[in-house]
Amino acid sequence: MSVPDNLPRRANPPAKEGFHSLFNIVAGTILVVFLVVTGLQVWSDRHHYLAGHGQNRAATRDAAVASLKKATEPQVVSGILTELDNDTSQFIHNGGIGEIASHWFQRDYQSAFSLVAVLPSESRVTAFRHAVEYYHLDPERFLNESLRLVDSRIQSEVTRRIFDDLGKNDPAKGLALLARAEEEIVRTFAIESLFLCWSRVDPDAARAAAEKLEKPGERDRALNAVNR
Structure with missing residues (x-):
């Protein structure tokens, strides 16, 4: 026997609906907590791995x-x-x-x-x-070894740094080292650096020494450095 569609249907009991809602909330909360805990564990494992790997790498380098x-x-x-x-x-x-x-x-x-x-x-x-x-432990050898072991780029840098220092602190030693230097690249950068830095400490002495250089080209280079 069929039931007419227009008859009122029985509503779910309020207690049952409340139970379903509570169940859904609890289940959802448990799922969220599970995902959070799992994510934190994965992050923690990766963090410890990377930290350990970094420590091992640093130890290997040391x-x-x-x-x-x-x-x-x-x-x-x-x-x-x-x-x-x-x-x-x-x-x-x-x-x-x-x-x-x-x-x-x-x-x-x-x-x-x-x-x-x-x-x-x-x-x-x-x-x-x-x-x-x-370099000051043996300036001449340091210059010669730089010529032997590195290219012109670093040779010029090394020469400038040495003669900059000598021009500021010990020009007489710089002149003595310059007199023993034979390589053109060394003499070129040495003269510019030595006389430029020397002139900032004692321009008169630097000019007098520059004028005594025998080769005209080197003398001009030294005087140009003094007059900058």
Whole structure:
């Protein structure tokens, strides 16, 4: 027997509707909490992994730097460099070698050049830039080794830094070193740097010394530097 459509239907009991609403709220809350906790755990795991990876990488770099600093023979330096992983190798050659080279020159100036000689060309440039502060231990050798081990770009930079310093602090020593320098590139930059910096300390003495240079071209270069 069919029930007429126009008869009133029984409404769900209020208690049942309230139960369904409460159930949905609780279930939704549990789902949100689960997703949040899961996300936090994933983030935490990744954070700890990256932190551990970073610490391991830093430890590897520190160990490589320490080993290179201790090295006293060129073959030992070469051996260490060939065993470095890519990340550590890039760190060493892109800047870390400066600290290492400074340590070599401070420890044993004379043997440091043989250690620098086995470095790749760009690393030798970095090494000389950092080690130039020790040039005063043997200025002539430092200039000669820079001519042998690095290209003209760094040679000019090293020469300028040395003769800038001598012009400001010890012009007589600068003149003596200039007299022993034979390479044209060294003399060119040395004269400009020495007499320019000297003239700012004692222009009369610098001009008098410039006028005594034998070669006309060098004398003119020195006087131009004094008169700037």
